[in-house]
Amino acid sequence: MSRAWVRRIQSKRVEESGVEVLAGAGEIWCDCPEVNVQITGGSYTLTKQLETGSNLIYSCPEGYYPYPELKRVCQRGGTWDRAPRKMSNQRCRLVECPDPAVLKEGSVSPSEERYYVGNETTYDCYSGYAFRGSYRRVCLPNGKWSGNTPICSRDSGNNCHDPGIPAGASRSGNIFDIDDKVTYSCDGNQLFLVGSKERVCQENGHWTGIEPACYYKHTFDTPLEVSQAFGSAIKETLTTSQPIGDDTQEGRILRISKNGTLNIYIAVDISESITEEEVDSAKDAVIALIKKIASFTVTPNYEVVFFSSEITEVVKILDFMEGKIVLEKAVEAIREFKKEGLDSIGTNLKQVFETFLERMAIIKERVKEEAFKDHRHVLIVFTDGAYNMGGVPTPSVEQIKKMVYMNQAVDTAEQKTNPREEYLDIYIFGIGAVIFDEDLLPLRTGTGGQHFFRMDDIKNLQHTFDSIIDESEVLGLCGLHMAFDPKMKDRKEVKRKMYPWFAFIKITRENTASNCMGSLVSGEFILTAAHCLPFGVTPNDITVDIDDGLGKVKRVKNFFVHPNYNISAKVGQKVEEFYDYDVALIQLEEGVVISKSVRPICIPCTKETNDALQLVGDSNSCDRQEEILFKDSREGLNFLTKTENMVDEKDVYAKLGPNREDCIKHAVNSNVAVTDNFLCTGGLDGHRDHIACKGDSGGAVFKNFEHRTIQVAVVSWGTKDLCSGGGLVESDATSRDFHINLFKVAPFLKKVLGNEDQFDFVPLKFLDLKG
Template sequence: MLLCLCTFILWAGVTTQESPLDSAQTCSTQVSIQGGTMLLSDGYRQGSILTYSCPDGSYPYPARSRMCQADGNWSPMRSPSGRLVTQASCRDMRCPPQQTFENGFYGPRLSAHRVGSVLNFECFDGYQLHGSAQRHCLPNGRWNGTSPVCDDGAGHCRSLPTPPGALSSGGRNRLGDRISFQCMKGLDLVGSSQHVCTPEGEWSGAETSCRAPYSYDRAEDVGAEFGASLTNVLSVVSSGTDHVPAQSLGRRLILSQGSFLHVYLLADASHSVTKENFEIFKNSLEIIIDRIASFEVPVRFAVFSYASQPKKIVDTFDDIAEDPDLVIEKMKDKMKYEDHGNATGTNIQQALMAVYRMMISHRASNDKGWDQTRHAIILLTDGKSNMGGSPRNATLRIEDLLNVAANRKDYLDIYVFGVGNLDVDWDGMNEVASKKAGEKHVFKMKDSMELKKAFEDVLDPRDLKDLCGMANNSASASWDQQQPWHIMLQHTTQGEPSCRGVLISKTWVLTAAHCFSKFNDTLSWRVILADKTAYKTGLPIKRRIDHGLYNVRAKVAQGIEEFYDYDVSLLELDVPMQVAQKLRPICLPCTTGANKALKKPETATCKDHELDLLSFEKVPAQFVSLDNERMNVLIKTKKSRPKCISAAVQHKLYSKVANISEVVTDRFLCSGGDGNGVVEDAVCKGESGGSLFVERRARYFQVGVISWGTFDPCEKKGKSMETGHRIREAPKRGQKPRDFYISLFQVQDWLRHHLAGSLRFIPLQ
């Protein structure tokens, strides 16, 4: 069995609420901060944590937090030189100066730069600039862009840039040359202090930066940088990629059948974190678990909380370790801030040793597959480790246990997150975190809410070309990032799109056949994408394939004026789509892509997919509205289906039909509320052809195509003055709206016949 070890460490800051003064106060009330605000976790009582906050572009000096001690005094504040400071104040952020810039010139040359300052770089003749020619000092005390360097292309490796605040020494850029960096006084080095020019023409080690104690990472940067590294850990190269050159695979893991990745999650529960922030930590870990579980890599999770001593919540050896839902459920039930009692120090050494002992135990029970297991650790904390010794001692033991030699570095990733405290030890975090070329493993966040926001944006699938049904569901994501498979159909004579559809591969769109009843000339239709900057006029359709058995007039002789059985159509695009952040196929059931997303064995069948996706009596599902919002319905199956389809007689076309199954055949899925208090959304005219989809562990699977319904909630076409969205009418009393969708499980022969060249299908049974 192949396993992966991943460790994550989080450091959290303090956000507390001020309590009113009372007779129990023990510390002075004269602790305000000039230019900022303060919050108290428990008034002025013993043990209360005071937290200072400053406006954007400034930071609390000389400390962000203080504790009311047993002797009735607040913990002292000292300057970096050790001088006692009695009054806290908000100081302006500064970005570190550029110390050197070889083979070019830059300016302005200052000892420090205020927020908003600009640095410009230019190379001498004969040298090419790589990196940012202009950099801006941001409110978080960091420069935007990337460190620039002037290179003449003559070296074995490209010239290595010197980051702001650093001086370099050593060789040039020949094979085997070593370059070392040292940060100026008052700054901490993050990344690798030394780099070697390797035979591959790349510099070893993680990118170097010099960080001030008050600087921090923005949520959007963490989401991108952490996500990029973690994506390398989670992206699986399938068994069919043996022909791909190794260098093109980068650091993607090649996992064999039955192999696992082990992910260890550690959350700081020390006293300074506070219960409120600990809960945010837990929620952040839940987000990460969901994100990781959405990938096709088989994963086992381990979860710890820690203060002076660690507490194990989930072991990788537990039966539930492979089930993210059960792991999260146990976290909610068993992971409590109060469990650490009065043992409230920060002992990262012991937390990592608990991971080490778990690894030893697992290796003993799985000796044959242990050498192929991959591991990742994520650690969250709010400050420096103040007891237990250097955490590096534990990481060295872990590296030795896993035999992390030069050719096995990808078997272990350790990520460290420090949150919201000037006491967060950049040097200590950097010592623990992994150092891999082109990746970042150590971060510092302004506060715990920023950490949560960053985790919501982690693992954006923009760079994953081969994974279907992935979306960005973070609060900051746009609607087209949340459903990147959704498209619109518009005839050239119409002012706006009249139907919807869904991207199911790079070259095919699935929609409803009845969309073309009014305008049957396929060449006059366009596929409209959300990202209009790439295809402003829409995409032409190469050909259209309606289902051969679709015939809206098929039962006129039986008194059924319109009949929508087999109401599906395939549209082949003139130009294959490039998968991107806002454009990605949904997972089509019964394909190999969907099978991997569902984490089914290779022997799984189409029937297995149907049982998985439509197994409940009432299946929660969604479709996308005219206003590009997700709408919620319940698909009625099994015993609930007959009652659902019987209400189709509410449509005036079918009010006199004696046997409703003549209209609603077995190929239809049905949804609609029964007035029992469960609210369901109804489909509007114009939403036809769109996808009815279900979610499984943050992956999305289309189960039906929107065909027709008995009630149009958008008939009046009114819009809200506040949101600008259409006002969807509620049904009248006694009315029970019903919507019907062609089940993709019931048109498999047709899909397989026409899509065999674009998608790989699994056996039907």
Template sequence: MQELELLLYIVTLYTQQRYSKIQIPGGEGSRQTTGRRGNKMLPLILLSHIALSIAAPSPTVECDLDKIAIVGGEYTVSEGGNVSSKVEYTCPEGMYPYPALSRECQYNGRWTDEKLKAECKAILCPRPTMFDNGLFHPRKLRYGIGDVLHFECWGGFRMYGPETRTCQANGKWSGEVTICDDQEGYCPNPGIPIGASKVDISYKIESKVTYECGPGLTMYGSKERVCMENKRWSGAEPTCRFPYTYDTPEEVAQTFSASLSETVESSDPDKVEEDADRTIRVEKDGLMNIFIVIDASKSVGAKNFKTAKDISEVFIDKMASFDFSPRYAVISYASFAKPVVQLSDDDSAKADKVIERIKKYKYTEHEDKQGTNTRAALSEVHNMMSLEHVRNSTKFLLTRNVILLMTDGRHNMGGDPTVEVKRIRELLDIRKGNGREDFLDIYVFGLGNDISDNEINDIASKKDPEKHVFKMKNIDDMKEAFDKMLDDSEILQMCGISRDPGQLGVQEQLPWIAKISITRGSSEEKCKGSIVSRDFVLTAAHCFHLDEELHTINIRVGGKSFKAKQLYRHPKYNPAGKQDKKVEKSFDYDLALIELDKKIQFSRTIRPICLPCTSGASWALKQRGKSVTCSDHEKTLLPSDMERAKFVAEETTNALEWKDVFVKRGNWRLNCLEATKKIDKFKDTPDIKDLITDNFICTGGTEPQVDPPTCKGDSGGPLIVQYKQRFIQVGVISWGTINSCDGTKRKQDPVSPLSRDFHTDLFHMVDWLKEKVPELEFLA
């Protein structure tokens, strides 16, 4: 049947006259026939070769389903036991399927490893075989989850790395490699990963060390490392893994986070370089191409392919926030490679356009999904690079290139993919010792049970002290890693980032919210605020008395408490300043900044909001260049007389929630003024514009929807406009015309049509904010 399918495939190509050269995929190489005669004769030759098979088809081959049960675990089987059916095993936490994570029905009617009974065994961590210049204990034949190794160095040697390491649930030891070194070598002792042995102990310049993993273990990283002139070791630190060992989403996210931080910080001309992990580093005003390569073979399936697209979109959207504009190419592959976005496309540098094209691309667009031709995908990358080299050879050699490859299997056609990696390196002029390694980063994400550890390790880049190859249980784990990839990094100074509301706690959805309390004797005033930098929280001036003592102010962000170092009110805020105009209490310029007593450390639950008219907001809005103005931001965020916005309410303690409202501008704002004039306590105000100045944004009322009113305790909180996946604050909650609340709770009574809320308009406060928080880099 395979030959028949092959024949039909070739005949289809021939009859459509799509190629003058036909490549027959199969095995580790390929055969070609060229010219008119070859194209015409090949189908006839193959037809005669398999005519008897067609005339007398063989019976369907099936494997015995009674031979796949697993002791202590569960399994699923695809294709009902026919040839190519796959068995997937699962075991309880802390155990793994033995002798293999999966089995496949072969053409001889037998399952792979059929003679060995499947059972769940306890997860182990690799056993130390060598340790230089010191001792470790306890010495055991097996190390299970929770076991702890202790290390000691001999006299004259100093310990680098952890003194203890713990066996984790994924079969990996916690922490980094422990090393005992006397620092007498030209390069430092590179150490020995647990489970490996090392050959050669000379650490002179040009000296080599080689590693080998113990039985049953596979090596990730470099098998050979060389002591270089810069006193660092070439390649990547090796690790030894069992087949069931996976990287957790947290581990992957941490690596990417630290690396992406380097990308952002590289735009700072005063930055001092330090040795740190990075994924993608670009010098300021540098050039970058990013190639996203997605496996679309049959085993992936439509659902996982969509998740891979989602991951790509998340990555591109987050990269679009950095201070550079990479160009993208997106390639999907199965038996053949198919470009989704070409590097040479006019819109390849426009993140939103690239994302739009990824969304439209369907899994079904791959006609042949039987194979996994990784080499073809990397060959397509090489072809795109070659075209760029021809178009602009000068810029080409100054451009950094990043390849993200996602696959759920090993290649089974097209040949060795590392051949294309070598061709790409040659094209980029990356040679030993010529200092161009940073112009190529290949990250490989192996997903699931069918991955070849050696293959994905061989394809991935190897750089000290970085990690470019990851093996993950499934694509959902990879999506979780990418969702978390910004969590615990300095890069979190990027403003207006939130997490998926469906997955995490409210504080992670609203990481910029600050809770403010002011203690006055036996009473306590509560307000909200927003984190705008490491030092400042933005809030409303009316939350504080004019003679407020700093020690009475407490600020909580992300569960952490801060005190006020200084309180700055807008200099034009004067509650009694308009009493001669019959405005009993004026809220004009109702704005304050609290300078904290210590800097905020950003994390997954503590991040800054974007303020308009700042460079951070420009990147969030995808508006770049020196010509961008504050007015451009306003037109983007509030383009019409009726725009959706959000504020944050706390009707019960620690229960933050979004409230959706409409910002009223133009004629709708005039309605706000007219509604306010009809309220008894404001009827005597001669000019309502003395009460409601142009410094206020209006929300509330019952048209076009019933807007939830703000309540006591909401004051000082942000009024936010969401732009795609980013959040920009446009106002600060100030005052309302009608009290529709019992304390912090909104009444069940219908909201009055006259009810309006007013928020200090931050577009009108830029000059003062620029003066007080210059680190935000306000637009000129």
């Protein structure tokens, strides 16, 4: 109930003790005093000033947390819950980590009563015991220990390794053979368990679940930890990663392949206890995740709701299934959602899960039970868990499990989980100043990795979602790249992952050297300009610089220049250098190692580019790709230039349709020199384009679609040399650049890259081309 609404129903207004009081319906509301609420060493904010329902939220510098309260709420009677007292001043307290002295067959040094942020510990095993884990650990600002759990064990004759005991925990169970169990609990009443309370030794030598940890109320997961642990359960797209390091951890990450039916349900808490800034950060994280998934060929159905006492359905999953909404509109709806004006007093978390359950039931009704078996469901909820309406949400979660699991029983001793458990994952992101962990932990579910996260600050979470996708199974997909991450300090690493397809080409002969750019279009081929490989050049004269971890400089096996390229073809028509069909392909002696830092760009008229553009089936022609990529008369494009930052991105607009003629007229003898095979950029019309420099020749002119990049042209020639030292140089009014349109030379690309009559490389799959 909002305060404005209460004002409308009041029967009278009275004054008491000089304070405005609202009276009526048997209750009195008034403002809270701003007395004794200050915090030593920190600060506080008020969500609604001193009005009833306002949250007073404390904050402290890194490595400290508010004590004794994390926040207070102004109650109807004009008092703060857990009222501040003069004798117990609010202050910022040094972060404490759980007691690491849990080794049964080893020792911890130094031995302290309590361990605070910055404290270092070292570990040693007694004679006869082997050590695994981290010898040295540091108490971190988020209330966790660095490194891995130290373990002292003999591990002789056991099927599984000793799973260890996390800091602050106790363990029952010391036999580690097949089907043996270990159970964990946290010591004291200030710690709670996150992770698997019970783990079972499996026949494959691995433990079920994930290693648990003991958290304080001030413990939180960093965005990097979330990105490493966050996962999903999608058939053929999600697998359990091999254990890392000490075989005690089992991680799950989102693996995207080309097939799969996936339904994603997202809920964001907008109740009074969640600040507007936290809601905006959650929205950014949701959009970042959706965009990342959209860069692959999986096309999920989305349900997105915002909730407090009521549900606001912003994106409807049934509209997705009926084709009534496209992804761009869904993202726009999320971005435009505002908390303002909505009743945010009260939280009905149960209604969230009931709404998702209802949507699942309708989907099941529509697709029928047999098809519903192949649907994967991922639920992602951002909330502090402070539900006070609608009742406990746990029964609704159990109903969701019942529907997805289809009541399949577990009868065999070997099967430790429901055989359909991989079809459902529920992830809970705890946000807000106070998180009700004990209410949220029972709601998470799913096989494998961590499904509950405590977020101290989610403002940068969208940047880390780039890391949750394991691209190891889709390394061959063209055009994948990482978005800019401001936290990455290594400039070269940033650029390589942002533009993983770029290459530097060097031609050395007769004591002269020249440089060009190129783009990796498959594991074995670099696309560049034909004029970069002048007459007389041999493969031995060419090297390609592209660092795939096995050495930067790559030798060249062969190269192929477009058969129609002839730089002197129009000399008789007063065109000294004619660059039509200025395109070539360089074949490397050995294919590069594809990774997140080195991977091919998409090129027109291939089936992979169809996938990148989310065009379904072979019926989509090359013309359809061209319509999508060149849909405007001024099409924004980019190409790269070599700089001290390795490379930087230049912005240009291709002038198409009615704008083309005015663009190309600035070339000398343009009616001969500029054929239909060229795109024209440059000038000041509507945008001051960057201009190409000599070293930019052969580089990719590209267009981005979220996390996919499609090359549409090759940098060829220009009317003016405005570059003294290269770099980000801008056009003047008459400078123009011309780039070979790859759609016009697709038959040449197909003949070389799509050649199925050879065994040197895996050919690309091209669409049917005209002519």
